Amino acid sequence: MNGNKLPTIKEIAKRLNVSVSTVSRALHDHPGIGLRTKTRVQELARELDYQPNQAAISFKQSKTYTIGVVLPNLKEEFFSEAINGIEEIATGHKYNVLISQSRDDIQREKQIISTMINNRVDGIIASLGANTTSYEHFTTLKKYGIPVVFFDRVPSLPDFNKVYANMNTGTREAIEFLIEKGHRRIGVLNGPEKMRSTHERIETYKQVLIKKRLKIDLGLVTSTDLTREGTHQAMQQLLSQRPRPTAILVINDYIALDAMQYARKQKLKIGKDICFVSYANLPITSYLETPPMASVEQYPFQQGAKAAEILMELIDTPAKEKAQAPETFQNVVINGTLVIHTKR
């Protein structure tokens, strides 16, 4: 049907009897090109609906104007919101965003990194899978000169750029809130050992209890592998404690949903027999008749945006880094804050 030949710079050059270099420069408003030719070129380009071949440019400049994003999944609103933040910054810098889900599977995660290397992305933003404890696939990236910024689920090693929410402030506020509301037996439904946040959360939990002169009962501290079954098991353990906890601090809103579901099945009235406070403050909880009492906002959009900003800076820092100090890593901590949903 159509000639199927996309217009190229060459084509324009031929039609106008000028060289390809002139066309290229004219299209870039290069000062060395006269006004007459410049407009002639630009007009013809518009007329032919010329679109520069990004693949060729990427090739020539060895720069793809693409950043990769690796995260566990897109289903959680936390992550899709983080992507919004990333997109916002990236498209503002004329970068494309290549998204891939690791589904908490380290093999997939490695695979994804590998294809991103092949595609020569200019940088990577990552949030670790729940079971990722080794980071070789990320350290490999240094060899290729591909900068990485982690967010939310960040590695526990110091030599990476990270953006994450501080568990301390939010957790402190959450527990103090619960104590203020009269709760004395506060359970914790934590995440996998491997996740950094898990330790921070428990540390702060202990600190606050000690400060408030409350007894610490480790039977009230459980963890889930993030699956629904795991969460139900953990809940079973928590609810079997005597006296039963009157409030539970849950690693995130999604898990809180599972936990609340379990509690309901046990004929417990949520908000009355047992209260929940969790992390993330996702919009979906606002639709619940009995949402968690409060939730620690983690600012996913801001985390994503900040990570993207840092990455953009890193990308725009070429050979200068060598002159720089050996290497410096950014470590941005966002303070989570408690958002209260219901009074009691």
Add this chain to the structure above:
Amino acid sequence: MNGNKLPTIKEIAKRLNVSVSTVSRALHDHPGIGLRTKTRVQELARELDYQPNQAAISFKQSKTYTIGVVLPNLKEEFFSEAINGIEEIATGHKYNVLISQSRDDIQREKQIISTMINNRVDGIIASLGANTTSYEHFTTLKKYGIPVVFFDRVPSLPDFNKVYANMNTGTREAIEFLIEKGHRRIGVLNGPEKMRSTHERIETYKQVLIKKRLKIDLGLVTSTDLTREGTHQAMQQLLSQRPRPTAILVINDYIALDAMQYARKQKLKIGKDICFVSYANLPITSYLETPPMASVEQYPFQQGAKAAEILMELIDTPAKEKAQAPETFQNVVINGTLVIHTKR
């Protein structure tokens, strides 16, 4: 720190004293290369951790092994689940997936298509923004030989490839279910006029009512622009009808959440004073104390996967199409089926 020079085919050739073409062929297991050289090349490649430069390959072959996905947003589980289906198929075919959100903004949608053209994606999968009624930005793609497959929110024109859920079967089942449960005043909270599904839904609604010899009251049919405010307004209208509807059919689960929220504010008991049935059957509703009575499953994963399969076929059909009949378009319809959540 590092030489920062990525290993190339040239590098390997030089070290082994063979030509680049030999290296290239050896890496591709070309029969014209002897076993000795083949293994020598492959071993050195592994040793140097050689990764082919995808940008160069894309350029040479004018094929990027990337497909673009345009959809309204990632937040809705429907779409993120659809992406899972797309990813599944695409990665199986060694394709990358470039995702962008239009946010129901046609300007953004056009912009996205434009950058995808620049990036020379091999094909596009799209779900239309709520306000998109003109499709020039998609027809432009034909000029570039980029195939497009729509899913879920598809254009109403015939000359496009589409995958979508049939509203008829699911709607019929839903209404019959409600009638069976004794409901006689059934309201409809529909979507924007511009969406194809809106008309299908209302047509089936009327058909079933007529067949069951129930009176059709157009005051019971409203529509929302998908915003929370729009939904609340529509609900206000529905609830002001006399006699008040006892059940409402809602365009999708998210809107149903907004609608139920409004109903609760009006002191109505959900599942007692008023019942809801909606579309999509999203996991989140299973966490509600009072979920919709039933929901029409739309199979987002399958929709995404099917769309991707069609696209893969289209991509692998190059010049053959010319010999083919003028042009043929696939039109896959998936039957939605009712999933019942609560008995009454």
Add this chain to the structure above:
DNA sequence: TAAGACTGCGCAACCGTTTGCGTTCTCAAT
């Protein structure tokens, strides 16, 4: 032993764009 067939590899063009450097032209100043 010479012809033919086959094996194994190299040459070089090509994809579209960018860019350092050189060349030509214009025009003002001498």
Add this chain to the structure above:
DNA sequence: ATTGAGAACGCAAACGGTTGCGCAGTCTTA
């Protein structure tokens, strides 16, 4: 008229990989 300085543009290489074709060398066969 000669010179010199800019202005305006062209030449050609380079980016990394693929591929049609050609050319040696080896082996088989009559």
